[in-house]
Amino acid sequence: xxxxxxxxxxxxxxxxxxxxxxxxxxxxxxxxxxxxxxxxxxxxxxxxxxxxxxxxxxxxxxxxxxxxxxxxxxxxxxxxxxxxxxxxxxxxxxxxxxxxxxxxxxxxxxxxxxxxxxxxxxxxxxxxxxxxxxxxxxxxxxxxxxxxxxxxxxxxxxxxxxxxxxxxxxxxxx
Numbered sequence: 001x002x003x004x005x006x007x008x009x010x011x012x013x014x015x016x017x018x019x020x021x022x023x024x025x026x027x028x029x030x031x032x033x034x035x036x037x038x039x040x041x042x043x044x045x046x047x048x049x050x051x052x053x054x055x056x057x058x059x060x061x062x063x064x065x066x067x068x069x070x071x072x073x074x075x076x077x078x079x080x081x082x083x084x085x086x087x088x089x090x091x092x093x094x095x096x097x098x099x100x101x102x103x104x105x106x107x108x109x110x111x112x113x114x115x116x117x118x119x120x121x122x123x124x125x126x127x128x129x130x131x132x133x134x135x136x137x138x139x140x141x142x143x144x145x146x147x148x149x150x151x152x153x154x155x156x157x158x159x160x161x162x163x164x165x166x167x168x169x170x171x172x173x174x
Contacts, residue, residue, distance in 0.1 A: 019088045025142035030089020032135035033147070037080045037092055038101035039131055043124050044073040046107055050117040058168075062114055065168060066121075069161050076154055083147055103131060118169030125162035129155055 019026055051066035081091040092098055104124050112120070132155050139148035 019086075021087060021142055021144055025144060026088040029135070029138050029142060029144055029147055030084040030087050030091070032138050033080050033084040033087075033089070034091050035101045035103065036128075036131055036135055037077060037084070038098045039104045039128055040073060040076050040080060041092070041098045042102040042104045042106065043121075043128060044070055044077070046104070046124065047073055047121060049107065050112065050121060053112070054114060054117065056114045058114065062118070062168065065164060066117075069121075069164075072157060072161070076157075079150060083150060087144070087147070104128065115169055115171065118165050122162050122165035122169060125158050125165065129158050129162070132158065 021029070047066050047070040051063055051070055054063045054066065056062075084091045092101065104127060107120060132151050136148050136151045136155075139145070139151065
């Protein structure tokens with residue numbers, strides 16, 4: 001069976017935007033973007049949670065940094081979803097849909113120490129980079145240069161966030 005005749009969901013048939021990448025590429029890359037989008041929303045909410053619940057002597061600096069990072073993370077969401085749609089795929093539809101696709105863990109603790117917040121967000125941003133690299137590999141496999149280019153920018157932004165979180169969370173100097 002050819003790539004063009006691969007089975008697709010009813011929603012994809014109704015919403016599918018024609019793409020020269022083929023049905024397999026649409027399915028795989030848009031599926032990767034859907035999971036990536038779920039992770040980005042989970043990271044956004046956790047970053048805002050920690051922003052809202054920050055405390056301690058470095059409150060102002062951490063509070064402002066997490067607010068800035070939350071804005072940057074949220075700015076990625078529309079671009080990710082729209083890229084999936086441009087390819088002919090579909091994307092997440094609800095909070096429960098996010099929960100079903102996210103790989104980053106939530107933190108519902110009543111209280112988290114500021115250094116633990118920074119360390120957890122550092123780890124989450126590193127995990128997000130790893131997930132982005134996996135989707136980038138799919139893009140390379142299917143020769144989807146446009147999605148790969150977007151992901152490269154997001155990797156750089158995410159690595160920068162991880163760096164700031166790491167440096168801000170250090171308790172000793174080398």
